[in-house]
Amino acid sequence: MAIYASGVIFEGVDTSDAGCWHLDAYLKRGGYQALKKILENKIPQDEVIAEVKGSGLRGRGGAGFPTGLKWSFMPRSFPGEKYVVCNTDEGEPGTFKDRDILRYNPHSLIEGMIIAGYAMGSRCGYNYIHGEIFEMYERFEEALEEARQAGLLGQNICGSGFNFELYAHHGYGAYICGEETALLESLEGKKGQPRFKPPFPASFGLYGKPTTINNTESFASVPFIIRDGGTRFLEQGKPNNGGTKLFSVSGHVNRPGNYEIPLGTPFSTLLEMCGGMRDGKKLKAVIPGGSSAPVLPGDIMMDVTMDYDSIAKAGSMLGSGAVIVMNEDICMVKALERLAYFYHEESCGQCTPCREGTGWLYRVIHRIEHGLGRPEDLDLLTSVGNNMAGRTICALADAAVFPVRSFTKHFRNEFEYHIEHKKCLVNHKWC
Amino acid sequence: MLSQESIEKIDRELAKYPADQRRSAVMGALRIAQTEKGWLATETIEFVANYIGISPVAAYEVATFYNMYDLSPVGKHKITVCTNLPCALSGGYDAAEYLKQKLGIDFGETTSDGKFTLCEGECMGACGDAPVLLVNNHTMCSFMSREAIDKKLAELK
Numbered sequence: 001m002a003i004y005a006s007g008v009i010f011e012g013v014d015t016s017d018a019g020c021w022h023l024d025a026y027l028k029r030g031g032y033q034a035l036k037k038i039l040e041n042k043i044p045q046d047e048v049i050a051e052v053k054g055s056g057l058r059g060r061g062g063a064g065f066p067t068g069l070k071w072s073f074m075p076r077s078f079p080g081e082k083y084v085v086c087n088t089d090e091g092e093p094g095t096f097k098d099r100d101i102l103r104y105n106p107h108s109l110i111e112g113m114i115i116a117g118y119a120m121g122s123r124c125g126y127n128y129i130h131g132e133i134f135e136m137y138e139r140f141e142e143a144l145e146e147a148r149q150a151g152l153l154g155q156n157i158c159g160s161g162f163n164f165e166l167y168a169h170h171g172y173g174a175y176i177c178g179e180e181t182a183l184l185e186s187l188e189g190k191k192g193q194p195r196f197k198p199p200f201p202a203s204f205g206l207y208g209k210p211t212t213i214n215n216t217e218s219f220a221s222v223p224f225i226i227r228d229g230g231t232r233f234l235e236q237g238k239p240n241n242g243g244t245k246l247f248s249v250s251g252h253v254n255r256p257g258n259y260e261i262p263l264g265t266p267f268s269t270l271l272e273m274c275g276g277m278r279d280g281k282k283l284k285a286v287i288p289g290g291s292s293a294p295v296l297p298g299d300i301m302m303d304v305t306m307d308y309d310s311i312a313k314a315g316s317m318l319g320s321g322a323v324i325v326m327n328e329d330i331c332m333v334k335a336l337e338r339l340a341y342f343y344h345e346e347s348c349g350q351c352t353p354c355r356e357g358t359g360w361l362y363r364v365i366h367r368i369e370h371g372l373g374r375p376e377d378l379d380l381l382t383s384v385g386n387n388m389a390g391r392t393i394c395a396l397a398d399a400a401v402f403p404v405r406s407f408t409k410h411f412r413n414e415f416e417y418h419i420e421h422k423k424c425l426v427n428h429k430w431c
Numbered sequence: 432m433l434s435q436e437s438i439e440k441i442d443r444e445l446a447k448y449p450a451d452q453r454r455s456a457v458m459g460a461l462r463i464a465q466t467e468k469g470w471l472a473t474e475t476i477e478f479v480a481n482y483i484g485i486s487p488v489a490a491y492e493v494a495t496f497y498n499m500y501d502l503s504p505v506g507k508h509k510i511t512v513c514t515n516l517p518c519a520l521s522g523g524y525d526a527a528e529y530l531k532q533k534l535g536i537d538f539g540e541t542t543s544d545g546k547f548t549l550c551e552g553e554c555m556g557a558c559g560d561a562p563v564l565l566v567n568n569h570t571m572c573s574f575m576s577r578e579a580i581d582k583k584l585a586e587l588k
Contacts, residue, residue: 090556093553094554096557099557132552132565135569167448169458171497248559252521256561291517342553348496431519431522
């Protein structure tokens with residue numbers, strides 16, 4: 001159930017029309033005009049990058065790094081092959097926006113990637129697609145073929161002399177491949193284990209060549225920015241938080257789904273758009289940016305606006321825009337136990353603090369939840385977390401620790417009650 | 432070892448990557464092989480490795496790392512149900528319990544007639560459609576209430 005409000009990526013997309021993802025429908029919505037504008041007017045690469053910088057677009061995958069700045073890191077004069085890679089390995093629990101971009105508007109991503117290739121002097125790109133969404137991978141392959149047949153992708157695009165090839169790569173089930181260097185390893189046909197940085201992908205990326213990796217939603221925002229101008233994009237959000245953003249709302253709301261709304265929209269407004277809390281229950285907690293983001297109590301959330309700065313100020317992260325809403329019936333120990341299990345399951349095993357630490361976190365939370373908690377367990381969780389965060393090659397360890405720290409900070413009484421009384425403080429019901 | 436159709440599909444995967452980077456196609460090739468064979472036996476993995484031109488251990492490493500590859504036989508229909516937190520908040524565990532009860536098996540087990548294998552999955556990136564099931568790795572089923580599960584199981588007979 002996808003519900004869209006105003007926006008950039010889904011503007012004019014009729015998701016009830018089964019053909020909305022095809023090339024002809026995209027062209028009718030003004031698709032590929034941005035690419036044609038660049039090619040016909042031979043707009044210099046610097047100007048394209050400046051437009052993206054001016055839009056205030058920040059990486060939509062979770063880190064929020066300015067996209068235009070990232071593009072400017074690519075050594076455009078490097079004589080060999082350079083790659084543009086899209087990260088559609090959307091596996092952060094709570095996030096399901098990129099799936100809908102591929103489902104309803106795949107050409108916006110294709111056009112965005114071609115423009116990125118032009119701006120960074122790359123002739124080849126790959127889109128790495130999450131294993132579990134095979135049907136979207138097949139659709140994306142079809143969309144690529146439509147673009148090739150129409151002369152919008154491949155050799156001599158629109159007769160301009162510019163060449164860009166784009167291929168889809170299908171993952172097969174590994175959360176870690178959402179980490180950009182693990183993704184590159186996987187694209188090279190290896191185990192998806194993150195690389196030590198530096199060197200960064202801009203200098204040593206896919207096959208050792210300069211590479212820029214962006215999230216699906218970031219690339220899909222580019223056609224709008226080029227066609228209508230970076231300023232128009234920026235104005236849809238607020239300073240330092242340009243544009244609209246897709247929020248994937250899941251959990252205890254009446255209408256879960258994707259909502260494309262201006263950055264800076266109050267959380268309370270978003271909650272209203274989702275039809276409010278299911279069964280009229282009380283809002284207890286929200287994870288505002290995917291399972292790796294710190295949880296926030298409901299009353300704090302009701303005062304934040306949905307943008308990078310406001311959520312950071314409240315002590316969490318906008319992350320991927322995955323908003324997980326929990327009501328008063330949720331035992332926070334149980335909720336955390338499920339998340340801890342996930343990180344333990346998905347640790348790639350390369351770094352000892354993460355491989356062992358995620359297991360420790362899960363086992364300790366599991367025993368608290370099952371009435372076997374010890375008085376020293378909360379200190380033990382803190383100590384394990386401190387020995388993980390910042391001590392590994394990638395951020396998965398940190399991602400596993402953030403929920404533990406925030407759950408035990410904001411809902412400490414529930415953990416203490418569990419340890420002391422061997423049962424939940426609340427009468428837990430998942431839904 | 433693999434059908435002509437599968438070989439052609441693997442060739443299409445190989446064509447996506449530079450000529451000196453054939454290894455990149457191993458993930459797609461293993462997926463194609465598994466789709467044909469139902470699961471990945473060591474001989475199948477070796478065949479894929481030889482066809483691509485990489486060492487068998489390099490292909491085996493990939494097959495064991497990514498969790499959608501099945502290294503032992505599974506039922507005709509492998510059903511994976513997501514129970515991660517966002518799904519749990521919208522019926523993921525109910526769907527899992529109902530499937531266990533209906534099929535008479537636990538996670539990681541196969542029905543005695545070999546028709547169904549039930550697995551617990553991690554986030555499939557479809558949390559807004561919870562509860563979600565993945566059938567045979569490639570077909571996503573959304574909003575799987577008990578009625579929807581009954582209907583789906585009847586279709587899969």
